[in-house]
Amino acid sequence: MEDFKRILKLQIIEALNLQGMQPEEIDDNGPLFGEGLGLDSIDSLEMIVLMERNYGIKIEDPREGRKIFESITTMAAYIQANRKK
Amino acid sequence: MISPLYIRSARAISAQESFASNDLSKEIRSITGNRFVYIEPNYQQYFTIMQLRRMSRLTRIGLVTAIECLKDAGISQPEAILTGTGKGSLHDTEKFMHAIREFQEGTLNPSPFIQSTYNSLNGLIGLHHQVNSYNTTYVHSGFSLEHAMLDAALLFGDNTIGNALIGAFEEMTDEHYIIKEKLGFWKNGAVSGEGCFFFYAEKDKNGSALAIEDIKLWFEPEENQIRQGLEELLSSHQIDWNDIDVFISGRNNDKRYDHYYNLVADKLPSSTHHIHFKHLSGEFDTAAGFGIWAAARMAEMKRIFPSLLLKEGSRDNIKHILFYNQYYGKQHVVYLMKTTA
Amino acid sequence: MSSVFITGIGIVSALGIGVRAQREKLVAGISGLKSAHFLNSIHKTEFPFGEVPYTTVELFSTLSDRGELQQSRLQALGALALEECLSSCSTPSGFIRQGLINATTVGGMTDIEDRYFELIQPGILDGDTDWASGLDCATGTEHLARRFGLTDFMTTISTACSSSANALQYGARLLQQGHLDRVVCGGVDSLTRFTVNGFNSLKNLDKELCKPFDVNRNGLNLGEGAAYLVLETEKGLQLSGNHPLAILSGYSNFNEAFHPTAPSPEGVGAFEAMKRAIEKSGLEPAAISYINAHGTATLNNDESEGRAIRRLFGDSIPPFSSTKEYTGHTLAAAGAIEAVFSVLSLHHQEIYPGLNFTTPIPGIELVPAKEYQQTTLNHILSNSFGFGGNNASLLFSKYD
Known part of the structure; x- marks a missing residue:
């Protein structure tokens, strides 16, 4: 799981174009949105694209996405449980 | 105006x-x-x-x-x-x-x-x-x-x-x-x-070195319209061709359009400096911005950038600047500018 | 500041070609939204669209004279609206300075996107490529200006969904400060795969008919169309002899620095735009008889616009509705289309019913006008808000 979280962080860094950011800088349990990493609604849409392209997980409603993307830990758990590729 | x-x-x-x-x-x-x-x-x-x-x-x-x-x-x-x-x-x-x-x-x-x-x-x-x-x-x-x-x-x-x-x-x-x-x-x-x-x-003069005093726009104009428009522009600001110290033109090395710029150049006295800028910036829709930037900086620094000189005039004191650019014969723009220092 | 009179209007939307077609549907409460036929996209039946119900060829054949217009849906729509607009009022005799202030979000994309990948291959399509110039926003405007003799002064504005509302404001300023005697302002956008996928990537297209100001709203429906208005000053009226249809009595553009696409939840930008437009006219909010809301039915817009309306008008909120349920969101054309609807409302003293509404948004509790009604209307506020926080409001007043 720790390895997967690191891969996921790298994927997020790439998808959101966080140039120069290291995976270690993203807290596993810290909030990705708002006060934490500081992501916003557009990032949430970018991560929906990431989920579909990398894991075959379709998220239709962005509000649903925000719950899944609460932290790296919640996101990783959701992917592990629902991934289609 | x-x-x-x-x-x-x-x-x-x-x-x-x-x-x-x-x-x-x-x-x-x-x-x-x-x-x-x-x-x-x-x-x-x-x-x-x-x-x-x-x-x-x-x-x-x-x-x-x-x-x-x-x-x-x-x-x-x-x-x-x-x-x-x-x-x-x-x-x-x-x-x-x-x-x-x-x-x-x-x-x-x-x-x-x-x-x-x-x-x-x-x-x-x-x-x-x-x-x-x-x-x-x-x-x-x-x-x-x-x-x-x-x-x-x-x-x-x-x-x-x-x-x-x-x-x-x-x-x-x-x-x-x-x-x-x-x-x-x-x-x-x-x-x-x-x-x-x-x-x-x-809106107010304080601390600025250059004023854009007027802007004229013509779409696919006849040469006569440009001539007449320029005469009207100058007279509405109570100046004439001899008052233009610097002429900045949008010449882009495409000979098809030189005649437009010559319309202006031919009117100006030999003492007027003639400047161009697209040999350093290239041509694009908003290339005029490079020329206006150069005008603003030259007015502030009170000197002409030598790399822009197309024909050196003899004026030491720069007051009135006429800028003419056209984009592939379609959009023609003229700015009348004045140094304020 | 001298008054700005509206003396001509022309329009094309999903409701049909021409002012009469629009009003018939608006009075009857009939929407133009349905699956798209001509849009080249896999999404054309997935979402409702406000597509103008004719092929581009049919649109051109409706024009009295096509002139040198390019084979472009954008130009066909623009030309139809301009033809009606200019023929609905007289052109002044003698020398006058006139202009065309156009607006578009993606120019001639509709007719270019299918051939784009050939276009960028070196060596292919080297022959007649004039059509490729349509990718430029200026090209459509210039073709329209040439066709309708409006080449003296022209420009194109692109501020997303508020574009043509800003075109009207710029036109008004040019008139009021004496740069022009008469100006034609408006906007045009045709449905494109580019825009449909753009809004789909933002996940704010509703698969059902859009439901402005409803708690269950789930996004917008895209539309296409064009609308233009002739603006004249008092001096222009003396020359043209035109009888004004309405007065453009106030306008404002206020950009809020909040987020690249989303409005602030409190609707700061919407509030300021409406407030300043009313202030410019010298009126009080209480004088407003009706609001043609931006009302796209996205989660964000309707909440922030609703809050702004609440804050500005307090407990005495004038009747309001969105006409996006009729036309879809026509992007750069929306401001002008809704300006035409506002002029029609003033002229006929009538409010067009909002559609698809059942339950208000909790906490905002705004209920749009749901029935067609004839009533006294003196001043109508029309909102157009866009990406980047660009908020524009126009205020139209009855001409007696």
Whole structure:
């Protein structure tokens, strides 16, 4: 799981174009949105694209996405449980 | 007649080392191939990783140019933001078109779509400086910057605002270069260019070195219309051809259009300096911005950049500057400017 | 400041070609939204669209004279609206300075996107490529200006969904400060795969008919169309002899620095734009008889616009509705289309019913006008808000 979280962080860094950011800088349990990493609604849409392209997980409603993307830990758990590729 | 735009600061990112020094004192860079490519500044000093994440090539330089322009004027929040661009962020437009095709209209990344919107840079400047204000973007090829200028003058004229950030931004891409090639843009001597220019202007004279006193726009004019329009312009400002100290022309090495500039050059006395600028910037919809930037900087520094001289005149004291640019025979623009120092 | 009179209107939307077609549907409460036929996109039946119900060829054949217009849906729509607009009022005799202030979000993309990938291949399509110039926003405007003799002064504005509302404001300033005697302002956008996928990537297209100001709203429906209005000053009226249809009595553009696409939840920008437009006219909010809301039915817009309306008008909120349920969101054309609807409302003293509404948004509790009604209308506020925080409001007043 720790390895997967690191891969996921790298994927997020790439998808959101966080140039120069290291995976270690993203807290596993810290909030990705708002006060934490500081992501916003557009990032949430970018991560929906990431989920579909990398894991075959379709998220239709962005509000649903925000719950899944609460932290790296919640996101990783959701992917592990629902991934289609 | 317009309410004059008193230019307090001007910044340019171009194919020349025009940004850091804010002049043209560095060695002139010659062209590689048939394209002038702008020199990008180091963004790290301006933005955090989070701020940079969604900015593409053009919006980055646009925002940096605007930041430095406002900094030079000592202004944190202008009362309005007006820009002009022919094509906006082409990289984003193209990226999104490719994504639509590649993913067959499936789930797509929204960022290129958002950034392809012509007013996205305006929004970013507003966000960066927390400017809640009048904000607009003109997208009319060789008239784009001029309508931003004219609109700012109108907003000065009806006292809506007392100052404004005005700018133009343009980029060229490999794909768009091919399209313009097919449309014949580079067939007769003109070379492609790109750049970004911002001006901070005030309604009142304080501290500015250059005033844009009038702007005239003509679409596909007959030579007579230009002649007559110029005569009217000069007389409405109570000056004549002999008062013009510097003539800045948009000559782009495409001989088909030289006759327009000759119309003006032939009227001027030999003592008038004749300047051009597209040999250093290349040709693009808002290339006029490079010429206006040069005028503003030369007025501030009280000297003419030697690399711009097409024909040296004998005037020591620069007061009246006439600027004439046309874009492929369609949009013709004239600026009458006056140094205020 | 001298008054700005509206003396001509022309329009094309999903409701049909021409002012009469629009009004018939608006009075009857009939929407133009349905699956798209001509849009080249896999999404054309997935979402409702406000597509103008004719092929581009049919649109051109409706024009009295096509002139040198390019084979472009954008130009066909623009020309139809301009033809009606200019023929609905007389052109002044003698020398006058006139202009065309156009607006578009993606120019001639509709007719270019299908051939784009051939276009960028070196060596292919080297022959007649004039059509490729349509990618430029200026090209459509210039072709329209040439066709209708408006080449003296022209420009194109692109501020996303507020574009043509800003075109009207710029035109008004040019008139009021004496740069022009008469100006034609408006906007045009045709449905494109580019824009449809753009809004789909933002996940704010509703698969059902859009439900402005409803708690269960789930996004917008895209549309296409064009609308233009002739603006004249008092001096222009003396020359033209035109009888004004309405007065453009106030306008404002106010950009809020909040987010690249989303409005602030409190609707700061919307509030300021409306407030300043009313102030410019010298009126009080209480004088407003009706609001043609931006009302796209996205989660964000309707909440922030609703809050702004609440804050500005307090407990005495004038009747309001969105006409996006009829036309879809026509982007750069929306401001001008809704300006025409506002002029029609004033002229006929009638309010068009909002559609698809059942339950108000909790906490905002705004209920749009749901029935067609004839009533006294003196001043109508029309909102157009766009990406980047660009908010524009126009205020139209009855001409007696």
